[in-house]
Amino acid sequence: MEITLAHYLVLSSVLFAIGLIGVMRRKNLLMLFFATEILLNATNIGFAAIAHFHNDLTGQMFAFFIIAIAASEVAVGLGLLIVMYKRTGKIDLDIMTSMRG
Amino acid sequence: MFEVVAFYLFAALTIAMFTITVMTSQALYALTAMAAGMIFISAFFFMLGADFLGVVQIIVYTGAVMALYAFGMMFFDTTRTMVEKRENPRTIFILGVLAATLVVFIFISPIISTHLETQYPLEAASGNSQAIGMILFTKFLVPFEVAAVMLLVAMIAGIVLAGKKMDKSLTLMAEEEIALMGANEAKPDSQEGAH
Numbered sequence: 001m002e003i004t005l006a007h008y009l010v011l012s013s014v015l016f017a018i019g020l021i022g023v024m025r026r027k028n029l030l031m032l033f034f035a036t037e038i039l040l041n042a043t044n045i046g047f048a049a050i051a052h053f054h055n056d057l058t059g060q061m062f063a064f065f066i067i068a069i070a071a072s073e074v075a076v077g078l079g080l081l082i083v084m085y086k087r088t089g090k091i092d093l094d095i096m097t098s099m100r101g
Numbered sequence: 102m103f104e105v106v107a108f109y110l111f112a113a114l115t116i117a118m119f120t121i122t123v124m125t126s127q128a129l130y131a132l133t134a135m136a137a138g139m140i141f142i143s144a145f146f147f148m149l150g151a152d153f154l155g156v157v158q159i160i161v162y163t164g165a166v167m168a169l170y171a172f173g174m175m176f177f178d179t180t181r182t183m184v185e186k187r188e189n190p191r192t193i194f195i196l197g198v199l200a201a202t203l204v205v206f207i208f209i210s211p212i213i214s215t216h217l218e219t220q221y222p223l224e225a226a227s228g229n230s231q232a233i234g235m236i237l238f239t240k241f242l243v244p245f246e247v248a249a250v251m252l253l254v255a256m257i258a259g260i261v262l263a264g265k266k267m268d269k270s271l272t273l274m275a276e277e278e279i280a281l282m283g284a285n286e287a288k289p290d291s292q293e294g295a296h
Contacts, residue, residue: 003108008145009209011112015119017201022123024193030128030173034135037166038119041142044158052149057236060151061244064233067154067161068248072255074166078173079262085177 008049015042029081029091033074040070107148115141128174136167152229 019042022035044063051059085091118138122131139162146155237245 001105003104006209007108008149010205011115011145013201013205014116016204017197018116018119018123020200020204021193021197024196025123025190028128030170030177031131033170034122034131037135037162038122038138041139041162044154045142045145048146048149048151048154051151057232060154060233061236061241063151063154064157064237065244065248067157068252071161071165072252074169075255075259076262078169079259081173082176082263091177 005049005053008053009046012042012046012049015045018042027093029084029093032093033077033081036073037070040066104148107144111141111144111148114138115145132167132170132174135170136163139163139167150229153233 016039019035019038022038023032026032026035044066047059047063047066049059051057051063081091088095115138118134118141121134122138125131125134140159143155143158146152146158
């Protein structure tokens with residue numbers, strides 16, 4: 001028995017599905033950010049696995065840039081959350097109704 | 102053999118940790134479980150021969166991102182149990198299962214239909230970090246610089262958003278007071294311009 005590309009892709013899909021469930025069920029914005037981190041990590045595993053099994057470094061480069069994007073997302077998102085918490089005292093998705101959507 | 106054992110062990114651990122992150126109602130449990138999950142994910146990178154990526158994963162995610170989230174948790178005081186309103190949890194689970202099957206098809210279909218072609222093959226002679234450096238500074242130089250500018254923009258945005266007026270509590274002020282504060286700040290600038 002050997003670990004193939006499909007094993008890693010299935011694992012990546014499972015983690016992606018866990019992240020999707022988190023995105024769909026969370027109402028707290030900080031917890032929602034955690035779920036998006038899970039989504040990004042799941043795709044990273046897929047990229048690294050394809051890079052390894054196709055003998056190609058491009059997948060690793062993509063994963064590298066995804067990590068950079070995740071880092072900047074956290075910086076900007078946490079800043080916005082702090083401003084929102086200072087203004088409203090809550091970080092709840094349900095109170096973001098100022099646009100009357 | 103060892104690879105099989107390691108793969109299944111770390112797969113089970115990662116899935117368990119991320120499930121805790123998504124399902125728990127304690128923010129502290131979610132944070133620590135996600136930090137552990139990030140470390141376990143780096144094990145997959147090491148198994149796949151992506152040493153540099155694994156090290157970056159540990160340093161950036163469990164070093165920087167988790168520290169930022171810990172700071173955010175202390176700031177937001179989410180250590181108590183969160184009360185999240187749920188209307189219909191069954192719909193969410195059905196949607197999740199549907200999304201999972203969809204994602205599996207998305208991943209599997211290009212592998213079956215067409216065979217991917219190797220663009221930048223791995224060189225057996227040099228190590229992973231060396232090969233990454235060679236490709237990063239030749240083929241991916243422009244995206245690398247753009248990513249650097251993006252990180253700089255994100256850093257400035259974070260400082261401006263979080264660092265400004267840390268001494269005043271915007272939650273305890275009324276909307277008029279905030280507007281007045283903004284007007285007072287704008288006035289000295291215009292006087293400076295007049296001089």
